[in-house]
Amino acid sequence: MKYELVSGLETHVELSTKTKIFCSCRTDFGGEPNTHCCPICIGLPGTLPKLNKEVVRYAIMAGLATNCEINLISKMDRKNYVYPDLPKAYQISQYDLPLCKNGYIQLDSGKKIRIARIHIEEDAGKLVHKGGDVYVDYNRGGVPLIEIVTQPDIRSSEEAREYVEKLQLIMRYIGVSDCKMQEGSMRCDVNISVRPEGSEEFGTRTEIKNMNSLTFMTKAMEYEKNRQIELIENGGKVEQETLRYIESSGTTESMRGKEDAHDYRYFREPDLVTIHTLSEEVENIRKSLPELPTARIKKYIEKFGISEKDAESIVKYKNISDFFEKAIQGIENPKIVSNFIIGQIFSTLNNEQEKESFDIKVSAESLNELCKLVESKKINVGLAKSTLLKMLETGKNVSNFISQEDMQSISEEKLLEICKKAVDSNPNAVKDYLSGKEKALKVLIGFVMKETKGKVDALNTQKNILDTIKNI
Amino acid sequence: MVTKEDIIKLAKLGKLYLTEEELDSAVKDMTNIIGFANEISKVDTGDTEFDNINGLENALREDIVEESFDEDLILKNVDGGKDGFFYIKKYQN
Numbered sequence: 001m002k003y004e005l006v007s008g009l010e011t012h013v014e015l016s017t018k019t020k021i022f023c024s025c026r027t028d029f030g031g032e033p034n035t036h037c038c039p040i041c042i043g044l045p046g047t048l049p050k051l052n053k054e055v056v057r058y059a060i061m062a063g064l065a066t067n068c069e070i071n072l073i074s075k076m077d078r079k080n081y082v083y084p085d086l087p088k089a090y091q092i093s094q095y096d097l098p099l100c101k102n103g104y105i106q107l108d109s110g111k112k113i114r115i116a117r118i119h120i121e122e123d124a125g126k127l128v129h130k131g132g133d134v135y136v137d138y139n140r141g142g143v144p145l146i147e148i149v150t151q152p153d154i155r156s157s158e159e160a161r162e163y164v165e166k167l168q169l170i171m172r173y174i175g176v177s178d179c180k181m182q183e184g185s186m187r188c189d190v191n192i193s194v195r196p197e198g199s200e201e202f203g204t205r206t207e208i209k210n211m212n213s214l215t216f217m218t219k220a221m222e223y224e225k226n227r228q229i230e231l232i233e234n235g236g237k238v239e240q241e242t243l244r245y246i247e248s249s250g251t252t253e254s255m256r257g258k259e260d261a262h263d264y265r266y267f268r269e270p271d272l273v274t275i276h277t278l279s280e281e282v283e284n285i286r287k288s289l290p291e292l293p294t295a296r297i298k299k300y301i302e303k304f305g306i307s308e309k310d311a312e313s314i315v316k317y318k319n320i321s322d323f324f325e326k327a328i329q330g331i332e333n334p335k336i337v338s339n340f341i342i343g344q345i346f347s348t349l350n351n352e353q354e355k356e357s358f359d360i361k362v363s364a365e366s367l368n369e370l371c372k373l374v375e376s377k378k379i380n381v382g383l384a385k386s387t388l389l390k391m392l393e394t395g396k397n398v399s400n401f402i403s404q405e406d407m408q409s410i411s412e413e414k415l416l417e418i419c420k421k422a423v424d425s426n427p428n429a430v431k432d433y434l435s436g437k438e439k440a441l442k443v444l445i446g447f448v449m450k451e452t453k454g455k456v457d458a459l460n461t462q463k464n465i466l467d468t469i470k471n472i
Numbered sequence: 473m474v475t476k477e478d479i480i481k482l483a484k485l486g487k488l489y490l491t492e493e494e495l496d497s498a499v500k501d502m503t504n505i506i507g508f509a510n511e512i513s514k515v516d517t518g519d520t521e522f523d524n525i526n527g528l529e530n531a532l533r534e535d536i537v538e539e540s541f542d543e544d545l546i547l548k549n550v551d552g553g554k555d556g557f558f559y560i561k562k563y564q565n
Contacts, residue, residue, distance in 0.1 A: 042546060136560065273531050
């Protein structure tokens with residue numbers, strides 16, 4: 001029998017506000033243990049939480065950017081559980097009135113992954129296990145999170161990966177989170193079940209907790225899907241349980257079963273008042289949203305005539321896309337700029353991480369200056385390319401490599417004159433060309449380029465050389 | 473009515489380990505506590521809508537950093553912790 005995967009994701013995203021959700025301690029990643037703490041975030045009795053305005057605004061931004069409706073009346077709830085990472089023995093979260101609901105993210109195939117809800121909550125502290133002892137650092141405790149919960153719409157690990165990548169990019173574009181999975185500012189819980197293809201009923205699901213890399217997430221999903229299919233094929237039954245993925249063996253293991261399922265005894269957080277957002281405020285936030293990745297890709301393809309592949313590889317990294325937007329100011333054909341980015345600039349970036357941080361020595365203004373010289377035909381593309389590589393290496397501006405003299409354009413008469421000189425000085429190349437060796441033409445063009453320091457257009461030069469040869 | 477099973481479940485959720493004797497007295501105590509709190513449901517509130525925060529809304533804080541507490545103060549209640557951490561020694565049965 002053929003089986004189908006049914007999966008839904010719960011994604012935790014750490015918001016990049018300056019302060020924690022309920023106190024004014026900083027949210028910076030790392031730092032010496034327990035140095036970003038106060039009586040509120042270590043849960044001392046008698047303290048009162050006070051909600052950070054910016055957390056509400058960021059969550060609404062995230063909701064609007066993922067096509068959600070906003071609950072104008074919302075509130076916080078207590079989720080009770082006893083574990084050392086949570087000093088109050090309850091997490092302040094949202095239960096039945098999340099800030100956002102009923103959204104979706106559209107995949108490239110056009111399929112929509114529906115988002116059931118987005119709610120705000122506090123992150124827990126970090127536990128370090130050493131020889132059976134536990135060390136607790138509450139720097140992360142109280143850092144604001146949004147949890148984005150999808151409907152069980154995902155049917156393959158590829159769809160899950162695409163959904164997470166799209167979500168990650170949207171959150172980065174609207175600036176609510178850096179979504180660094182390796183630093184834990186984005187983590188996914190994956191719910192998985194299988195069912196015979198064509199069946200409408202859901203199978204029993206398991207949940208894999210805390211995936212912090214896309215590669216491991218897809219591997220874990222594949223493993224878990226196959227494990228469940230094998231179990232069913234052999235007459236067994238899938239148990240509802242919470243699993244942990246073991247990276248070294250590529251397998252999953254049980255953390256707790258159904259009988260140990262948490263009973264969180266949610267109730268309204270009495271220390272925090274109702275969150276009442278006005279619809280005008282929501283509209284103002286909607287208007288202030290920056291351009292989203294899908295809109296940028298569309299603009300690059302339709303308005304700038306950039307290929308889909310190139311548009312996607314620029315938009316994939318917010319830093320690069322922002323750089324591109326700045327570098328095209330006053331440029332008529334932005335393709336010149338995108339070609340330099342994907343050609344010369346990408347050639348100096350060795351991996352995904354370097355592209356993501358995009359720490360290069362050339363500023364957008366400097367690239368803009370270079371592209372304007374190309375567009376006004378003051379220098380040709382070849383010279384611009386080699387100059388850009390030098391700029392990337394040294395961090396110096398265009399003017400350090402191209403002099404005023406270089407930029408003086410060469411008149412048509414002067415070009416023809418130099419072409420004639422090329423033909424006269426290279427009789428062998430001309431002979432070769434005339435006997436059918438097309439490549440010999442390159443020698444002649446190269447001569448002209450050398451004479452003009454690459455200031456002329458290669459195609460135009462070729463035309464002039466051919467005319468000269470014809471007239472011999 | 474609070475049963476012994478309720479108390480066992482609550483103790484488990486609260487990671488509390490109670491002896492048989494403690495369980496029995498906890499049933500009694502909890503019955504009293506709930507009975508006390510239940511008094512409030514006798515009040516006739518008519519059509520008045522109210523919640524546990526008196527209808528208050530939007531007490532929000534600006535996102536401005538204030539200095540955190542010194543690490544020694546944070547760890548003062550746990551005898552200074554260990555290497556800057558709160559420290560939980562391995563549970564010995």
